[in-house]
Amino acid sequence: MDFRWTQEEAAFRARISDFLAESLPADWERFAQHGPASPALTKYAEEFCGRLAEQDLLTPHWPVELGGLGLDPWHQTILAEEMWIAGEPRGGQYMNINWIGPTLIRYGTEAQKSRYLPPIAEGRALWCQGFSEPGSGSDLASLRTRAVLEGDTYRVSGQKIWTSYAGLADTCFLLCRTSEDRKRGISILLVPMDSAGITVRQIPSLIGQGDIHEVFFDDVAVPVSARLGDEGQAWEIIGFSLTNERLGIPRYALARAALDRAVAVLQAQGEWAGEAVKIEAGHAAALCEAARVASYAIVSARARGETVGAQASSARYATVMAERRVCEFITEYLPEALADAHSYLKMHHQRGIVAGIAAGAAEIQLNIIASDVLHLPREPR
């Protein structure tokens, strides 16, 4: 197998990194500590994404007729790696671009596509993902937010929690229960966040201002035309969405860049001495590389047009292990980074500490690998 980038792919990467070098403000690394969902970064992300769109670099993996360049998953990966290494200046818009847009392209009606895709492709939209509820995180199929159809309107009541970006988002990709069947009783509604009956409360967090929220739905009226797919089709649709989400977040790239920075700081400070620090850095680097290669195996399958299912959990688990190890390394050998001495490392830490919970707990990835990849028996024999 040949893992080298083609000349064209290398040029694409250079174009993105040049764009980042020219566009990001001089104090970007300190500024990024406001947190990915903060009002400051969200405002900046809108400007930044608008400029990316002008350069055809916001949605290059989308079809040409929908505002993209029709580029393959390798280009999507290169773009995402460079953005994550820079600290993800697209803010919450990475979700729109990576998985909400592609999910709408695949499952949306023509009316939904023409309403929602242009603002995403122009960098003007911010979505939130209303999946988790109190008591329904890992066990998502137990969710209870209910949508009852009355005529041509759903009446939605219930509560979501840990909803990133909800404070500033314009639309919610909402999972709700439309019948009692555990999985086939769940449907997706695309709900404007300014609908009457929605209340958003921020939850303080170490990641930065405005990151996570509780969202309450009190008899919210949602037209049936806002349902994505058929009633009860949510489970199939989010299977597609989550695979895209997990591939669109190459956290291993940021972890590796942070590790390299930490090593450079230790060397400059004369603290790169003795075996222990080198062995620990070596372990962390090996985990970053393992995560990168595991992710590339999935990208490669997608580039060949194969459907990727549970295998994406292997790449995601490898990435969680890499991020955690880099966070542990920096906490052990450069603790002053967490007290603001090194902005880039602090920014990495803010994003890294949620590894293994956000986007699905690590243990659940192991369960999926055990059952759907390794086909292990559920009960000990």
Ligand SMILES: Cc1cc2nc3c(=O)[nH]c(=O)nc-3n(C[C@H](O)[C@H](O)[C@H](O)COP(=O)(O)OP(=O)(O)OC[C@H]3O[C@@H](n4cnc5c(N)ncnc54)[C@H](O)[C@@H]3O)c2cc1C
């Ligand atoms: C920063 C951040 C941002 C988030 N953003 C969003 C968002 O935008 N939208 C959204 O809907 N959700 C969001 N979440 C929620 C996230 O998806 C959930 O936290 C996650 O799915 C875990 O669910 P839970 O918190 O209910 O924990 P639980 O499911 O209660 O899990 C707690 C612990 O128990 C373990 N556990 C649970 N069940 C099993 C099992 N069967 N086998 C082995 N171990 C198990 C888990 O691995 C975990 O370690 C976010 C979370 C964080 C931290």
